[in-house]
Amino acid sequence: MSEEKKKKSLIDELIYDNPVFGLYLGICSCLAVTTTITNALGMGVAVIAVLVLSNILVSLVAPLTPDEIHIPVYIAIIASLVTIVGMVMQAYTPSLYDALGAFIDLIVVNCIILGRAEAFASKNGVAASARDGLMMGLAYTLSVFAMAFIRQILGTGVLALKNPLTDTTLFSLRLLPVGFDIPIFTTPTGAFLVFAILAAAVTAYKNSKDAKAAAAEKARKAAEAKEKAAKAAAAKAAAAAKKAAAAQAEPAKEA
Amino acid sequence: MNLFSIFIASLLVNNVILSKFLGMCPFLGVSTKLSSAVGMGVAVIFVILGASVVSWLLYYYALVPLGLEYMELICFILLIASFVQFVEMFVKKTSPALYKSLGIYLPLITTNCAVLFVAMDNITQKYNLIETAVNSVAVAGGFMLMLVIFATIRERLEGSDMPKAWKGNPIAFVVAAIMAIAFSAFAGLV
Amino acid sequence: MKILYAILIAGSLLALNIVLLIANRRTPVPEGCENLVPDCKGCAITSCAIRNSYTKGDTKND
Numbered sequence: 362m363s364e365e366k367k368k369k370s371l372i373d374e375l376i377y378d379n380p381v382f383g384l385y386l387g388i389c390s391c392l393a394v395t396t397t398i399t400n401a402l403g404m405g406v407a408v409i410a411v412l413v414l415s416n417i418l419v420s421l422v423a424p425l426t427p428d429e430i431h432i433p434v435y436i437a438i439i440a441s442l443v444t445i446v447g448m449v450m451q452a453y454t455p456s457l458y459d460a461l462g463a464f465i466d467l468i469v470v471n472c473i474i475l476g477r478a479e480a481f482a483s484k485n486g487v488a489a490s491a492r493d494g495l496m497m498g499l500a501y502t503l504s505v506f507a508m509a510f511i512r513q514i515l516g517t518g519v520l521a522l523k524n525p526l527t528d529t530t531l532f533s534l535r536l537l538p539v540g541f542d543i544p545i546f547t548t549p550t551g552a553f554l555v556f557a558i559l560a561a562a563v564t565a566y567k568n569s570k571d572a573k574a575a576a577a578e579k580a581r582k583a584a585e586a587k588e589k590a591a592k593a594a595a596a597k598a599a600a601a602a603k604k605a606a607a608a609q610a611e612p613a614k615e616a
Numbered sequence: 617m618n619l620f621s622i623f624i625a626s627l628l629v630n631n632v633i634l635s636k637f638l639g640m641c642p643f644l645g646v647s648t649k650l651s652s653a654v655g656m657g658v659a660v661i662f663v664i665l666g667a668s669v670v671s672w673l674l675y676y677y678a679l680v681p682l683g684l685e686y687m688e689l690i691c692f693i694l695l696i697a698s699f700v701q702f703v704e705m706f707v708k709k710t711s712p713a714l715y716k717s718l719g720i721y722l723p724l725i726t727t728n729c730a731v732l733f734v735a736m737d738n739i740t741q742k743y744n745l746i747e748t749a750v751n752s753v754a755v756a757g758g759f760m761l762m763l764v765i766f767a768t769i770r771e772r773l774e775g776s777d778m779p780k781a782w783k784g785n786p787i788a789f790v791v792a793a794i795m796a797i798a799f800s801a802f803a804g805l806v
Numbered sequence: 807m808k809i810l811y812a813i814l815i816a817g818s819l820l821a822l823n824i825v826l827l828i829a830n831r832r833t834p835v836p837e838g839c840e841n842l843v844p845d846c847k848g849c850a851i852t853s854c855a856i857r858n859s860y861t862k863g864d865t866k867n868d
Contacts, residue, residue, distance in 0.1 A: 385644060385785055389729040392637040429831065433697060433823040437816070440690040463740075464732055466689050470727045472641050481667070549635050550796040557782075557789035602740035682811050694819040701826035708833045715835070 374496055377570065381504040382556075382563035386472040389596050390464045392506050392552045396516075399523045401509035403450075403457040404464065405502030410446055411468055416482040416494035420445065423483035435478045436469070443469045454525035473497060480535050504559075516546030618741060619750045621806045626754035627803040632730050633677075633762045634795060639730035643763065646784055648662065648774075653767035657760025661753065663703060663725045664734055665738040667696045668752040671735040692735050700726050730759060766791065 380386045387408075394404040418438050426434050447465045451458045458465065468474065477497055482490040514520055518537030523530050545551045632638050639660075646656045679685055698762040704722040707715050725731060734755050769791055778787060796797050 386641070388640040388644070389637050390641070392711065430827060433694070433820055433827060436693055436697060437690065437820050440693050444689050447689075463736060466736060467638075467729050467733060469689060469693055470732055475727065513761060526821045548796070548800070549637065550793045550800070552637070553789045553793035553796060557786045557793065561779075561781045561786040561787065564784075565779075566784060568780055589633050639824065678815065682815075683808060684812050684815065687812050690816050691819055694823050696818070698819065698823040698826050701823065701830045705830045705833050708830075709836060742850060 373392060375500045376502055376563060377567055379500050379504060379563055380473045380497055380546070382475075382560045383567065385560075386476060387501060388556070389502075390467060390471060391508065392549070392556060393464055394461055395505050395512055395552065395555075396547055397460075397513050397521070398506060398509045400457070400460050401505040401520075402502065402522075403454065403525055404461060405448065405505055407461075407465060408468060408473070408501050409498030409520075410472065411439065411442050412474055412477065412494040412498040412501075413491050414442050414494075415474055415478055416490035417487055418442070419478040419482040420485060420487050420490040431479070431483065432475075435475060435483075439474055439478070440469050451582055456523075456528050457525040473501060508552075508555055508559060512546045512551060513527060515543050516551060517544075518542035602609040619747065621793070622747055622751050623754045625806045626751050627758045627761070628799065629757045629806055631762065631799055632733075632755050633759060633781045634792065636733070638733050639728050639759055642721075642724050642728055643759075643766070644788060646724075647763050647766040648770050650764065650771060652721070653763040654760075655718040656721045656724075657756075657763045659721045660725055660728070660730070660759050661756035662718075663696075663700060663722070664731050664756040664759075665700045665749060665752045666703065667731055668735050668738055668748055669745070670699060671695055672738055672748045673745075675739055688736065690738065693732060696731055697726050714741040730755065741768065762795075765795070 377383065381388065381391050390404060390408075394400045415435075415438060419435055422438065423431065423436065443466060446468075447458070450461075450465060477493060485493070510520075514536055518539070518541065519533055519535050521530060521533040543551075546555065556615045626632070630636060633640065633643055642656065646652050674691060674695060675685075675688065679687060679691065700722055704719055706782070707719045707722070734752050737750060741751075743751060766788070770788060773787060782790075
């Protein structure tokens, strides 16, 4: 069982343990920034940066802080990191910074970051924490990208990606004919709907995986019980045969 | 911009949950029962009002004179966390009845996106102290309104028949989508 | 010089937070309220200190 756990596939880590659709963390920013994929990817990169750096710093600082006061210290670390990342974004990608608005500053109360810092980084080494931060950040980026993809195509009909550093359009494909796009997907209503559908899809995937695992466990237990029963029967038969042989040998001796 | 238009705009038109998507994390968790929704709502009103006013004072009387506007985020979040601890301690000591109904939700409000957003938005919009207070009460009132409405709907949804994958949070989001359409009718109000 | 002020303000806020946190932990929960659990199932962080502080018992003996 432990070997199966260690070999958890990449798909599993990104979808089964997905922080956004599986655990419902960091929903506020997910719903707000997914109007275009440029914004979604920009937010994803910011979250990855903050997650990895905060996990590293927290795993270094955690052994030195008393257990009672760790939350304010983590909050201070994460807030400083978010301020720095925000300033870097404001300097190098000003259009992205304006589009994302206050949600860059709200990364500090994004439940994913504080949650991972407390659950993982405070108890593990630097390398493992960094890797965990990267994986969680990638899962978050994948989630917001999926949502933004759906919302942008259905809402505007155009799949467009802008380079945030130079503010030029990298590509712009019109996938739906003009007039066939559904603008409601760019509104909050569309955000809630797309989120509900994706959350239900991930929950269904998790349920099916759990059902498979439970069935496999049941089958394994049944096979084990069968083996045991067969062994016990064999042992019984061997003992009976021995007894019979001994009983036969005695009369032969007596005779 | 007069106070009444600020109040209506923050309460209904730009409702904090339905059009700004803030405060979703505790919103999903606490909106399953009406009693907990009311407790959480009142706690949030109190915390947002207090935290916004204190943050405003800190910004304009300490950070701006020293030229330290970039420390806004760090100072505000630490201030909000301290304020929540202080309020919880105050409620514990003064009124057990109050603690029973809303004190237990207070620690959950520290990581509520809405509190930090309102504190920072008051600075961005350059409100004075009275406008800050009105805006904060309106935002928190909108949050409580949503919580109560959702709690009544979700209580009814608990017993409904639906595919297993949709139970719980996914169907709550569908309800939120429908409510967002309903509330977008307020758009032309202010 | 400004950086000194910044560190001072941030540090004092952090210290205030820690002091209030410890004072809050030491304040006993009023009688009749020891077994209350906030109804928070929305977010699934099982190691959240906020959630666990109510299942562990948050009184003077902490």
